[in-house]
Amino acid sequence: MALPHRNTLTRRDFLRVSGAGAVSLAIAACSAPAQPSAPAAGGEAGAAPAAESVLLRIQANPDQETPVYEAFKQNNPNVEAEFISVTGIDHEEVAAKMLAMLAAGEQMDLGFAATEATQLYAGKKLSLALDDYVKANEADMQEYFADVHPSLIEAMMWEGSLYQLPRDFNAANMYYNTGAFEKAGFGHPDPDWTQEDFYNTAKTIAGQEGGSKTYGYAWINRLWGSWMPWIFVNGGNILTEERAPGGEWMWQTFYTGDAAADGRGGGWRWLAPQANLAANVEALDFMVQLFNEDITPAVELGGGETLQGFFTSGTLAMTPAGGFWSGGLANAGMENGAFDVQLFPKWKNQRHQFGTGALFLFAGTKNPDTAWEYYKFGASKEGMEVNGIFTPVTLTTPSRRSMCNAERFANTGPEHWEVFYSTLDDHPDTAPIPAPPISNPMTTLFTSYTARAMSLEMTPQQALDGMQKELEDLYARDGEGMYNLE
Amino acid sequence: MSTTVAVNSQKRRSRNPFALLFENTLAGLRRRRAAIGYLFLLPTILGIIVFTAGPILVSLGLSFFRWDVFSPPRLLGWDNYSRMFSDPRVLLGFRNTFFFVVVAISMQIAVGLGIALALQQRMPTWMRYYFRTAFFLPFLMSGAATGIVIGYMLHKEFGPVNYYLTMIGLPQVPWVNSPNLVLFTIAIAYVWQNMGFTLILFIGGLNNISTEVLEAADVDGAQGFKRFWHVILPMVSPTLLFAAVTGVIGGLQIFDQPYVMTRGGPGDASRTAVMVMYESAFKNMEIGYGSAVAVILFIVILLVTAAQFSLSKRWVFYQ
Numbered sequence: 001m002a003l004p005h006r007n008t009l010t011r012r013d014f015l016r017v018s019g020a021g022a023v024s025l026a027i028a029a030c031s032a033p034a035q036p037s038a039p040a041a042g043g044e045a046g047a048a049p050a051a052e053s054v055l056l057r058i059q060a061n062p063d064q065e066t067p068v069y070e071a072f073k074q075n076n077p078n079v080e081a082e083f084i085s086v087t088g089i090d091h092e093e094v095a096a097k098m099l100a101m102l103a104a105g106e107q108m109d110l111g112f113a114a115t116e117a118t119q120l121y122a123g124k125k126l127s128l129a130l131d132d133y134v135k136a137n138e139a140d141m142q143e144y145f146a147d148v149h150p151s152l153i154e155a156m157m158w159e160g161s162l163y164q165l166p167r168d169f170n171a172a173n174m175y176y177n178t179g180a181f182e183k184a185g186f187g188h189p190d191p192d193w194t195q196e197d198f199y200n201t202a203k204t205i206a207g208q209e210g211g212s213k214t215y216g217y218a219w220i221n222r223l224w225g226s227w228m229p230w231i232f233v234n235g236g237n238i239l240t241e242e243r244a245p246g247g248e249w250m251w252q253t254f255y256t257g258d259a260a261a262d263g264r265g266g267g268w269r270w271l272a273p274q275a276n277l278a279a280n281v282e283a284l285d286f287m288v289q290l291f292n293e294d295i296t297p298a299v300e301l302g303g304g305e306t307l308q309g310f311f312t313s314g315t316l317a318m319t320p321a322g323g324f325w326s327g328g329l330a331n332a333g334m335e336n337g338a339f340d341v342q343l344f345p346k347w348k349n350q351r352h353q354f355g356t357g358a359l360f361l362f363a364g365t366k367n368p369d370t371a372w373e374y375y376k377f378g379a380s381k382e383g384m385e386v387n388g389i390f391t392p393v394t395l396t397t398p399s400r401r402s403m404c405n406a407e408r409f410a411n412t413g414p415e416h417w418e419v420f421y422s423t424l425d426d427h428p429d430t431a432p433i434p435a436p437p438i439s440n441p442m443t444t445l446f447t448s449y450t451a452r453a454m455s456l457e458m459t460p461q462q463a464l465d466g467m468q469k470e471l472e473d474l475y476a477r478d479g480e481g482m483y484n485l486e
Numbered sequence: 487m488s489t490t491v492a493v494n495s496q497k498r499r500s501r502n503p504f505a506l507l508f509e510n511t512l513a514g515l516r517r518r519r520a521a522i523g524y525l526f527l528l529p530t531i532l533g534i535i536v537f538t539a540g541p542i543l544v545s546l547g548l549s550f551f552r553w554d555v556f557s558p559p560r561l562l563g564w565d566n567y568s569r570m571f572s573d574p575r576v577l578l579g580f581r582n583t584f585f586f587v588v589v590a591i592s593m594q595i596a597v598g599l600g601i602a603l604a605l606q607q608r609m610p611t612w613m614r615y616y617f618r619t620a621f622f623l624p625f626l627m628s629g630a631a632t633g634i635v636i637g638y639m640l641h642k643e644f645g646p647v648n649y650y651l652t653m654i655g656l657p658q659v660p661w662v663n664s665p666n667l668v669l670f671t672i673a674i675a676y677v678w679q680n681m682g683f684t685l686i687l688f689i690g691g692l693n694n695i696s697t698e699v700l701e702a703a704d705v706d707g708a709q710g711f712k713r714f715w716h717v718i719l720p721m722v723s724p725t726l727l728f729a730a731v732t733g734v735i736g737g738l739q740i741f742d743q744p745y746v747m748t749r750g751g752p753g754d755a756s757r758t759a760v761m762v763m764y765e766s767a768f769k770n771m772e773i774g775y776g777s778a779v780a781v782i783l784f785i786v787i788l789l790v791t792a793a794q795f796s797l798s799k800r801w802v803f804y805q
Contacts, residue, residue: 089749096769103555103771124556124771221751298642298663301749309644441770448575452753457665 054370055080058110058359059098064388071386072377079370084108089301090222091116091357092443102126109365110375113164114357115155115432116223116439119267121360122158123437123482128361129161131249133372138253144379145254147400149424150261152356153250155432159484160246160266165379166399168389169356170322171423171430172229173341174198175414180205180214180317188340188416191426195233195286195347198318205317206295216295217318219287220304221450223443224355224433225320227287232431235348236279238446238467239270239434244483260428269483270436273471275449276464279348284453284460291454299454301447308332311339320344322354323397323404323420330393330412341414343423352423352430356399397421437482438474445470542784549778554771566778576779578754579762580786582669586758587737590673595729597677598684599722603714605685606692618689622682629679629742636675637662637747662748665755672756675743680736684729691725692718720803727798731791738787759783 058065062083069081086101088094095117102108113121121127134141145153148166156164174189181187184205189197202216219226231237246266255261274280290296297316300306308325310316312332321341329339344352359378365371377383384403389395394408397420409417424430436442445467453463507517549566553559570576605617624632639645640661648658661671695718703717719726741760744750750757750765759779767776 092769099555099771100768103768103773124554126556298660300663301751306641306644315643438770444765444769447749448751448753451751452665455663455665455752455755457753457755 053078053080054367055082056110056367056371056374057082057084057108058374059084059086059108059112060110060359061085061388067386067388067391068378068383069374071382072374076370076373079374081374090224091355092223092440095120096440107364107366108362109367109371110359111362112357112359114224115355116435116443118156118163118360119158119435119437119482120439122161122163126363127163128363128365128368129163130165130361130372130375131161133376134162135249135253137376140376142254143381144400147381147402149399149401149421150251150255150258150264151354151424151428151430151432152399153255154243154247154264154267155354155356156358157244157247157250157265157267159244162250164358164360165375166356167358167379167384167387168324168396169354169399169424170224170324170397171352171354171420172225172320172344173322173352173419173423174318174344175311175321175325175339175341176318177311177314177316178338178340179314184208184317189342189345191343191419191422192350193342193345195230195345198345199290202290202295202318203293206293212315214314215297215310215316217290218297218307218310218316219299219320220307221299221301221447221454223435223439223446224353225322226299226447227283227450228353228433229320229344230283230286230347231280232351232353233344233347233349234279234283235351236274236277236283237434238273238275238277238280238471239436239442240272240274241431241434242269242271243267244269260425268432268434270434271479271483273468273475275467275471276461281460281464284450284464288453288456288460292456299451301451304328323417324395326409326412326414326417327393327395336411336413337415339414341416341419343419343427349429350427352427353433354423354430355433357396358399401425436479438478441474441478442471445474545777545780545784548774549781551774553773555773556771559774562774566775567782569775570778570782575754575757576759576762579757579759579779580783582755582757583738583740583759586669586673586676586740587734589670590676590740591730591733591737593673594677594681594684594733595726598681598729599688599726601681602685602688602692603718605689618685621685624679625682627679629676630746632679633675633743633746636678636743640671662756663752665752668748668752668756672740672743672747675747676737676740679743680733684733687725687729688722691722695721721805723802724804727794727802731794734790734794735787738783738790759786 056079058069058081060083062085065081065083069083073079073081084101084106086094086097088097091114095113098111098117111121111127113127118127122129144165152166152169153162156162156166176189181201184201186201186204189201198217204216205214206216208214243263243265244267247264251261251264255264287296287299291299297310304321307316307319308328309332311319312329312334326339326341330336343350359375361368361371361375378387381400381402384390384398384400390398390403390408393412398404398408401421404417404421406417434442449458449463449467449470452458452466453460458466506514507521508514509517548559550562550564551559552562552566601617601621605614640647640659642648642658642660642663645661647661652658660667662668699717699721700713703713708717739760740758741764744756744758745761745764748756750761760783763776763779763783765776766772766779
């Protein structure tokens with residue numbers, strides 16, 4: 001008897017069914033994803049009933065954030081918290097990881113963003129504007145804004161709305177190794193010391209004979225605090241900058257009569273690239289000169305651990321850093337008094353650059369009101385005082401002027417800690433690093449071409465021409481619609 | 487009438503494969519056996535569909551879109567591909583990857599085979615096992631971890647390697663700071679980690695060579711390099727092909743070591759194709775563009791592997 005051959009379960013049939021399954025899966029996966037839920041308007045609509053347990057998922061270092069949560073929980077026993085720690089060598093890398101997590105469907109209520117990512121999240125409508133909450137809590141918020149410099153607030157605004165309440169900031173100041181300075185016969189520099197003073201100091205220290213080599217100056221290749229401070233003090237920037245309209249509600253409500261708030265707008269706009277500006281080329285040329293004269297070691301990408309190793313071991317005399325370095329150096333075993341800090345030197349001007357950071361409310365949070373209450377508490381004096389990033393060791397500069405005090409830096413140093421806040425107070429034109437919504441690809445171009453110049457693969461002019469060309473392409477491709485220009 | 491009903495019933499039954507399975511005939515038995523076989527294959531096939539074929543098809547589909555995940559995708563047609571072929575960073579990424587593969591995989595095979603031959607020499611058993619374990623251990627570590635450690639060891643100013651070089655009067659070598667040297671440095675780190683696997687393959691290949699063949703070579707007077715070139719190498723050529731194919735596939739996907747050691751720098755000197763793909767898709771949130779890079783890399787790997795198999799007919803000797 002002949003077998004009904006066609007009716008058997010053949011390999012081909014099996015694979016056909018499997019293939020159909022794969023195609024179905026592919027089509028399903030290609031379908032548009034669920035959109036983040038619309039931001040809840042301020043008010044009670046999204047609030048969980050007081051007795052109902054609410055879980056807040058917060059992007060934070062658990063060791064640092066737990067004390068804040070514990071203090072908050074005393075008056076909010078129904079609120080539970082889960083901390084999601086996301087690490088990276090820099091804020092840009094953390095933001096990239098966060099975006100990947102969010103793309104994969106991770107649901108969070110509060111995230112953390114530094115200047116590098118503030119407009120990135122706001123531009124993608126991932127963060128929630130705080131305007132309604134701030135206005136509704138005007139009485140509570142007066143104390144906070146009175147304690148925080150308006151330049152930090154303005155840096156957290158995007159297109160007229162406030163997205164974050166700065167928790168910390170770091171301007172690029174000049175840290176120096178007091179031992180290396182003393183050995184070379186230098187004392188504490190004047191606040192208005194110049195680029196030439198700096199060069200002579202660095203050259204003298206690096207040129208000293210006997211003993212192990214000490215570099216005069218070193219920096220890390222990244223957006224904040226790399227050669228960006230030199231760009232700023234030389235009157236340049238890699239992107240054009242202007243103030244967005246709006247923001248009057250903030251300045252007129254909370255900063256009336258504060259001269260430092262005069263002329264401020266609704267946040268910064270970086271509308272076009274200008275990487276190969278003469279001032280920028282001159283600044284990069286100076287960096288290459290320092291490298292060629294063996295004043296600066298090879299420049300690397302990274303988060304600063306190597307630099308800290310250089311500094312603590314006495315191999316390095318000067319580096320740009322903010323208040324975050326004092327705690328880091330103390331934790332690395334550096335004695336109080338072994339290092340100090342001064343303003344970045346003056347070149348064409350003495351305009352400094354800074355970055356600031358804080359939590360933000362995710363637009364997709366299901367508990368916006370509870371999240372705001374937690375946020376507000378975290379920004380209060382009580383909340384900030386217990387935050388593990390400020391206590392027991394100060395690991396970054398508090399955004400509150402009242403928290404930048406002698407007591408805070410008494411154990412770790414530096415002796416001239418007041419430099420941190422006077423950077424803002426004495427130089428109100430100090431501004432954030434350029435970080436538009438497309439800051440991630442922009443940073444890649446910035447660091448890539450910087451490295452090409454510093455490894456002598458290109459001249460500074462060639463590198464910045466290349467950077468300019470690629471930034472123009474990036475802006476043409478992705479820059480449209482970043483800001484509400486109508 | 488009854489004949490028509492019987493034929494219809496037969497047709498219905500023949501259309502239902504499950505009914506066919508339970509027929510109490512020889513054919514039914516064969517079908518049951520086949521079904522059980524496919525049942526055992528099912529987890530693997532499902533795994534391939536969900537984790538390999540599915541993502542490949544999804545990537546292919548996404549490569550025609552502009553999509554940042556957070557807003558709806560927009561159809562671009564071939565734009566991502568045309569942009570890619572004029573993007574200097576992508577082209578450099580592929581060039582760096584090819585260069586790395588040529589350097590690293592040749593080194594990996596040469597060193598792996600060399601050490602395998604050395605371990606075939608007469609030595610105490612414990613020593614043979616010690617060396618095999620020592621050379622294989624790095625393969626069990628993560629590429630990121632070894633990259634970090636080797637990065638510190640080769641640090642220009644701090645690294646112990648340069649420390650000892652300067653002690654004997656040599657200049658510091660900019661292992662990861664020089665655009666001309668960085669890919670060699672990464673290749674060294676990669677080979678150090680992955681050579682253990684190649685070594686184990688070659689030890690197996692060498693052990694499979696029959697003693698008769700080697701004795702015959704001895705009788706014919708083949709010694710030293712001649713013995714290696716004309717006898718040993720042809721006999722291990724199937725292993726060599728396997729090591730080359732798997733090595734090239736792995737090498738073309740290099741990511742861990744350059745990412746942790748240099749982040750693609752200095753400049754773009756060590757940026758690889760997978761790094762460009764990762765940065766485009768997950769750092770810049772250009773999922774479509776990253777997918778286009780992934781699709782081209784997939785095609786490149788496919789073509790290179792096919793070419794290796796095709797060329798192998800000329801030099802691989804199967805006993």
